[in-house]
Amino acid sequence: MATKNDSSVTEFILAGLTDQPELQLPLFNLFLVYHIITVVGNLSLMSLIFLNSNLQTPMYFFLFNLSFIDLCYSFVFTPKTLMSFVSEKNIISFKGCMTQMFFFCIFAHSECYVLTAMAYDRYVAICQPLLYMVIMSPRTCSLMMFGSYFMGLAGAIVHTVFITRLNFCNSNVINHYLCDIFPLLQLSCSSTYASELVSSVVISTVVIASSVVILMSYALILFNVTQLSSGKGLYKAMSTCSSHIITVAIFYGLGMLTHIKTSEKSVVQGKILSVFCTFLLPLLNPFIYSLRNKDVKVALRRSLRRLKVNEALGVP
Secondary structure (H helix, E strand, C coil): CCEECCCEECEEEECCCCCCHHHHHHHHHHHHHHHHHHHHHHHHHHHHHHHCHHHCCHHHHHHHHHHHHHHHHHHHHHHHHHHHHHCCCEEEEHHHHHHHHHHHHHHHHHHHHHHHHHHHHHHHHHHCHHHHHHHCCHHHHHHHHHHHHHHHHHHHHHHHHHHHCCCCCCCCEECCCCCCHHHHHHHCCCCCHHHHHHHHHHHHHHHHHHHHHHHHHHHHHHHHHCCCCCHHHHHHHHHHHHHHHHHHHHHHHHHHHHHCCCCCCCHHHHHHHHHHHHHHHHHHHHHHHHHCCHHHHHHHHHHHHHHHHHHHHCCC
């Protein structure tokens, strides 16, 4: 184990998902396919939103950023995860580990705030339809997105600063496939009380603040739609929220299961839950918002039709 000043390691070894050799190649192929579908799906959704004028609305502006975050999020840990399946030792430098954790925190926190902004957007669209374009102006949407990324950055800086202040002097093997906060805390040979407290406060603040806004938004939506006498109006109102509700339920549900510590939860179970949280969500989001969204399906048909016409005319 490489050390610096006899007190801190200069590199870590990522243990990966499994140490069973017969599973390495199948898992490599599986996760490679997952990654390709994630990249293609999110890039396709971003391209559709960017190229179609009927999708130039606040809702799709937030969805574009959600896909961008998911795309970046998948590139933070997928390369090293794939390497763990084909190399004997998946080594990552101390700086590389802190960098991976930093960007992991940025995109995880930012996604919480973007989902919160999307809930508020749905509230305004349903409960204040006549003032929607006034309230959700381009300036307001841009400020909300700037705030989402800024808060994600601030949270990531706090996590990283406190983790880098710890000493790692015993084992340098991280029993995980990525550099996450809690596996690193378990490796430290110095007191982790302050780091654990700060991490818990930051995560709790993000989750509670975003959850309160999301729940309040949907409570007000539910109150307003129950006042509608038209069944068609009620269906239309709820159908616009269904994709977001599914995404929020999966994101927060898996996030809570991953980070809640229980005596019954083993390391393997923790890794499996983490896989669902880190690989499944970026993969599913483009399909949730496209397969259940009429506007996206219409835009996709128009884009495909335009491509066929261009091919017939020989236009590049």
